[in-house]
Amino acid sequence: MDALMLARIQFASTTLFHFIFVPLSIGLALLIAIMQTMYVFKKEEIYLKMTKFWSIFFLINFAIGVVTGIFQEFQFGMNWSTYSRFVGDIFGAPLALEALLAFFLEATFIGLWVFGRDKLPEKIHLACIWLVSIGTMLSAFWIMAANSFMHNPVGFVLQNGRAEMNDFLALLSNEKLWVAFPHTVLGSFATGAFFIIGVSAWYIFRKRDVDFFKRSMNIALVVGLLSGLGIAFTGHSQATYLMHAQPMKMAAAEGLWEDSGDPAAWTVVTSIDVENKTSSNRIDIPYLLSYLAYGKFSGKVEGMNTLQEKYVLQYGDGNYVPPVKTTFWSFRIMAGTGGVLIVLSAFGLLLSFRKKLETSTKYLKFMVPAIFLPFIGNSFGWIMSEIGRQPWVVNGLMKTADAVSPNVSAGKVLFSLITFSTIYLILGLVMVYLFIRVIKQGPHEKVKEDVSTSDPFETGEMQHATK
Amino acid sequence: MLLSELWFLLIGVLFVGFMFLEGFDFGVGMSTRFLAKNDLDRRMLIQTIGPTWAANEVWLVTAVGAMFAAFPHWYATLLSGYYMPVIVLLLALIARGVSFEFRDRVESERWVKTWDWSIFIGSIFPPFILGLTFASLIKGLPIDADMNMYAGFFDIVNTYTVVGGLTFVALSYLHGLTFISLKTVGTLRTRARKEAQKWYAITGGLVFWFIILTVFYTEAFSAKGPILIPLYILVGILYGALMLLLRNKKEGFSFTVTGIILIMITASFFIALFPNVMISSLDVAHNITIYEAVSGDYSLRIMTIVAATMIPVVLGYTFWTYYVFRKRVSKKENLNY
Numbered sequence: 001m002d003a004l005m006l007a008r009i010q011f012a013s014t015t016l017f018h019f020i021f022v023p024l025s026i027g028l029a030l031l032i033a034i035m036q037t038m039y040v041f042k043k044e045e046i047y048l049k050m051t052k053f054w055s056i057f058f059l060i061n062f063a064i065g066v067v068t069g070i071f072q073e074f075q076f077g078m079n080w081s082t083y084s085r086f087v088g089d090i091f092g093a094p095l096a097l098e099a100l101l102a103f104f105l106e107a108t109f110i111g112l113w114v115f116g117r118d119k120l121p122e123k124i125h126l127a128c129i130w131l132v133s134i135g136t137m138l139s140a141f142w143i144m145a146a147n148s149f150m151h152n153p154v155g156f157v158l159q160n161g162r163a164e165m166n167d168f169l170a171l172l173s174n175e176k177l178w179v180a181f182p183h184t185v186l187g188s189f190a191t192g193a194f195f196i197i198g199v200s201a202w203y204i205f206r207k208r209d210v211d212f213f214k215r216s217m218n219i220a221l222v223v224g225l226l227s228g229l230g231i232a233f234t235g236h237s238q239a240t241y242l243m244h245a246q247p248m249k250m251a252a253a254e255g256l257w258e259d260s261g262d263p264a265a266w267t268v269v270t271s272i273d274v275e276n277k278t279s280s281n282r283i284d285i286p287y288l289l290s291y292l293a294y295g296k297f298s299g300k301v302e303g304m305n306t307l308q309e310k311y312v313l314q315y316g317d318g319n320y321v322p323p324v325k326t327t328f329w330s331f332r333i334m335a336g337t338g339g340v341l342i343v344l345s346a347f348g349l350l351l352s353f354r355k356k357l358e359t360s361t362k363y364l365k366f367m368v369p370a371i372f373l374p375f376i377g378n379s380f381g382w383i384m385s386e387i388g389r390q391p392w393v394v395n396g397l398m399k400t401a402d403a404v405s406p407n408v409s410a411g412k413v414l415f416s417l418i419t420f421s422t423i424y425l426i427l428g429l430v431m432v433y434l435f436i437r438v439i440k441q442g443p444h445e446k447v448k449e450d451v452s453t454s455d456p457f458e459t460g461e462m463q464h465a466t467k
Numbered sequence: 468m469l470l471s472e473l474w475f476l477l478i479g480v481l482f483v484g485f486m487f488l489e490g491f492d493f494g495v496g497m498s499t500r501f502l503a504k505n506d507l508d509r510r511m512l513i514q515t516i517g518p519t520w521a522a523n524e525v526w527l528v529t530a531v532g533a534m535f536a537a538f539p540h541w542y543a544t545l546l547s548g549y550y551m552p553v554i555v556l557l558l559a560l561i562a563r564g565v566s567f568e569f570r571d572r573v574e575s576e577r578w579v580k581t582w583d584w585s586i587f588i589g590s591i592f593p594p595f596i597l598g599l600t601f602a603s604l605i606k607g608l609p610i611d612a613d614m615n616m617y618a619g620f621f622d623i624v625n626t627y628t629v630v631g632g633l634t635f636v637a638l639s640y641l642h643g644l645t646f647i648s649l650k651t652v653g654t655l656r657t658r659a660r661k662e663a664q665k666w667y668a669i670t671g672g673l674v675f676w677f678i679i680l681t682v683f684y685t686e687a688f689s690a691k692g693p694i695l696i697p698l699y700i701l702v703g704i705l706y707g708a709l710m711l712l713l714r715n716k717k718e719g720f721s722f723t724v725t726g727i728i729l730i731m732i733t734a735s736f737f738i739a740l741f742p743n744v745m746i747s748s749l750d751v752a753h754n755i756t757i758y759e760a761v762s763g764d765y766s767l768r769i770m771t772i773v774a775a776t777m778i779p780v781v782l783g784y785t786f787w788t789y790y791v792f793r794k795r796v797s798k799k800e801n802l803n804y
Binding site: 073088120407416419 | 519521522525531536540544545547548558560564565568569573614615616762765777788791792803
């Protein structure tokens with residue numbers, strides 16, 4: 001394999017891996033902040049216990065999210081130096097601002113929150129976790145601002161052979177950013193919520209600490225339902241955005257080769273034949289694609305063949321069709337998990353409202369594997385968005401194939417691919433191992449013995465040191 | 468001053484700040500093997516940096532982010548050219564970062580030992596790689612007319628750069644030891660001070676050797692002598708004073724002095740580099756200056772405004788954090804680790 005292919009594999013794998021931890025961090029930070037707020041204002045010990053228990057998962061997960069994020073910042077320069085030279089001016093700015101405005105906030109206040117429990121007044125300690133939560137969201141905002149530029153380049157001018165920034169506000173008000181950021185953050189809230197719901201369900205099913213986990217679950221169910229609904233709403237705005245900004249991605253997501261009829265039907269499943277550029281055996285829902293695309297029940301959608309011809313005229317010879325099957329199925333997996341999230345959290349709330357949660361063993365059992373649903377949705381949403389953008393790295397400006405570092409050999413990329421995959425695999429396994437241990441142990445704090453025992457040499461040591 | 472020069476200065480300050488702050492964190496990481504005698508020692512040592520090491524590391528992340536935004540060519544040439552060292556640096560930072568979080572999660576000796584080694588290795592490699600990188604930056608690297616670096620192993624790893632790397636490792640350790648004697652009580656505090664006296668000669672020897680080699684291997688002195696010579700003389704004077712401070716148990720002053728020495732040595736690289744960001748060993752014409760590597764003026768202006776507004780806020784809560792955790796770590800308090 002050549003350096004380009006390896007660099008692509010490395011980018012995809014390291015980003016997907018990083019994106020397992022980030023949404024869970026964002027979601028858990030919010031839920032823990034809510035729990036601690038309830039403790040501070042309701043003064044019930046159980047909420048403090050809740051804060052402490054769920055924060056164990058949060059901290060382990062957060063640590064992995066942070067360290068895998070460092071590589072993300074470096075790999076643009078390492079593997080994609082041509083890209084970095086071309087867009088650094090406008091793409092690097094949000095990354096730098098993320099570090100200055102979000103990372104410092106997160107890293108500082110998480111230290112204050114973890115180590116300052118006994119050193120800070122209660123309300124200031126509470127403010128710390130909220131600042132961490134805000135920091136995680138701000139971080140997502142700046143990364144999405146950078147990413148949105150790749151999908152919908154705005155606020156720049158081509159000069160000196162580079163894309164130079166000429167309108168910062170355009171970068172911040174990028175339409176893509178404002179459909180993608182809420183969608184991603186709400187997806188993250190759902191990820192945190194479903195994690196807590198699933199773990200709680202496991203305990204309630206086993207009749208362990210039922211009161212503790214019922215309360216945890218109720219908070220998470222509310223957050224889960226609200227974010228699920230938000231995901232659907234913002235997902236719809238993504239589709240209408242795609243129609244005018246990235247129609248090729250939309251067409252690929254529909255497996256639509258020829259232009260659709262008017263009104264356009266939404267395809268549930270179809271078999272896609274990339275070689276002959278046809279899709280057969282379609283199962284359609286009439287009107288729905290028109291509605292997704294335009295918010296009304298009429299209007300036709302352009303197919304990939306039409307768009308390909310247009311792009312050849314506009315950008316010259318080349319294949320402008322992204323990997324259709326991946327885009328098509330990723331979209332369906334993402335949207336499907338989103339729908340299931342809403343149903344499951346609504347059903348859970350209904351059970352809880354009717355006080356039937358404890359006896360609904362089937363539901364409880366099902367919610368344990370359902371922990372993985374948001375992760376699947378997040379990953380496939382990201383795959384759909386980024387694969388559907390190919391062959392472009394910056395839509396209409398630079399192709400992925402032209403973005404790679406010219407001075408980095410395939411051997412080097414392969415070496416880093418292997419080392420990072422290995423260490424990431426270890427991190428993943430350690431996290432699963434630790435999570436299972438914490439779950440088995442339950443929400444009872446462990447006390448380190450040698451801390452509380454008195455040390456007969458303590459006073460002697462003090463004198464010795466001050467001599 | 469041009470905005471490009473201001474941003475070169477700012478990135479320099481970020482790297483200098485990183486070496487000062489994370490320098491003692493790395494030193495504490497090294498001390499978990501060299502100084503600690505048992506697990507409780509190790510836990511207390513890690514506790515001294517527990518609340519702040521993560522934020523200190525953000526200085527590096529911000530420096531590299533600012534490089535990307537303000538000097539895309541610097542960022543691209545450096546990271547693609549230093550491919551292998553950067554991988555080692557990142558793996559070390561990853562291993563170190565998770566180990567602090569993982570080490571006390573399972574009560575098993577093997578588990579704790581594994582992550583302790585990971586902390587140690589993760590603390591010793593980053594200063595080494597950074598010293599290596601800074602030294603080879605001012606020595607010059609094979610950079611062609613297209614700003615691409617094609618460096619072989621010995622372009623990056625040679626006597627001069629290895630001494631540069633070792634100097635940073637030794638300085639970080641010494642800085643960590645003065646930090647520990649400032650932040651702990653009891654035998655740990657005494658031992659840290661004694662260990663600092665023990666390492667004093669070795670570290671001083673490395674710094675001296677490195678400065679001598681800089682004269683022979685780089686153009687730094689012929690170009691920036693009037694600034695560098697007084698700077699290095701000051702380093703020498705401070706280093707001499709450090710012995711007295713260590714002997715007289717002036718812990719605060721000792722820590723300040725090891726910090727200033729790290730700051731000055733790191734700053735000297737940026738002074739030597741200016742007005743280049745990369746020096747080509749192939750042809751002077753291929754040197755990349757800050758004026759060639761820089762972003763557009765508009766982008767720099769926006770970032771200057773944001774930085775000018777936000778840096779005081781960031782510094783404000785950073786200082787407050789150190790104030791909150793100003794007390795020495797003792798066995799009496801609840802250790803998080």
